Amino acid sequence: LIPLASLVLAACTTTKPTGPATSPTSPQWRAHEQAVQQLSTYQTRGSFAYLSDQKKVYARFFWQQFSPERYRLLLTNPLGSTEMDLNVQKNVVQLTDNQGKRYVSDNPEEMIRKLTGMAIPLNNLRQWMVGLPGEASDFALDDQYRLSKLTYQQGGQTW
Numbered sequence: 001l002i003p004l005a006s007l008v009l010a011a012c013t014t015t016k017p018t019g020p021a022t023s024p025t026s027p028q029w030r031a032h033e034q035a036v037q038q039l040s041t042y043q044t045r046g047s048f049a050y051l052s053d054q055k056k057v058y059a060r061f062f063w064q065q066f067s068p069e070r071y072r073l074l075l076t077n078p079l080g081s082t083e084m085d086l087n088v089q090k091n092v093v094q095l096t097d098n099q100g101k102r103y104v105s106d107n108p109e110e111m112i113r114k115l116t117g118m119a120i121p122l123n124n125l126r127q128w129m130v131g132l133p134g135e136a137s138d139f140a141l142d143d144q145y146r147l148s149k150l151t152y153q154q155g156g157q158t159w
Contacts, residue, residue, distance in 0.1 A: 022141040024133075029145045036130050040068050044129055048075065050118050052157065057118060059083055063129060071126070084116065121154050 023029065043064045050057040062074040073086040085096040086108060093108045095115065105111040113119050124134035131147045133139040139150035152159040 022143060022145055024139070024141065026145065029141055032145045033132065036132055039065075039130050041065055042130065050120070052118075055117050057116075065126070073122075084112075086112070088122075119155055119157060121152065121159065124152055124154075124159070 043062070045060065045062045048057070048059045048061045059075040059077055060080075062072075062076075064072045066072070069088075069090040071088050073084075073088075074082065075084040075086075077083050081098065082096075083098045087094045088108050091106050093105045093111055095103045095105075095108075095111055097103070097115065103111060103115060109120065109122050112122075121134075124136070127134035128136075128147070128150065133147060133150050134152065136150035136152040140148050142148040150159075
């Protein structure tokens with residue numbers, strides 16, 4: 001009786017139907033990718049967690065993209081106080097910290113790393129926010145040909 005029951009149960013299993021292939025070489029992905037690359041102004045907000053062996057940071061972010069070369073990143077702590085306000089324009093980066101002190105540079109990633117200890121890949125982050133994989137070594141698309149996950153490695157860190 002037990003072997004018969006296991007045979008019946010095995011015969012009742014179903015497999016999830018697979019949809020159309022969502023390959024990064026598909027024409028649908030290429031069309032979506034080209035459309036997203038046309039975005040030059042947008043804004044988004046969300047939560048941010050940076051976890052490394054040396055540092056753990058939890059914050060909210062507000063990103064405003066004004067043009068392809070001009071953007072603002074505001075990080076606030078869980079209580080809503082400003083931790084960092086980064087303004088980037090072509091060849092000029094200005095960062096204001098939580099004490100109101102201003103710093104100027106020409107490299108936003110390097111400035112953030114020096115001042116906060118966080119190595120944030122801003123150029124890739126900008127692409128990830130609009131649904132492009134950037135320099136990710138591995139990424140997956142959902143059934144609507146949108147970016148659903150990615151893996152990016154930089155300096156021993158995995159994003």
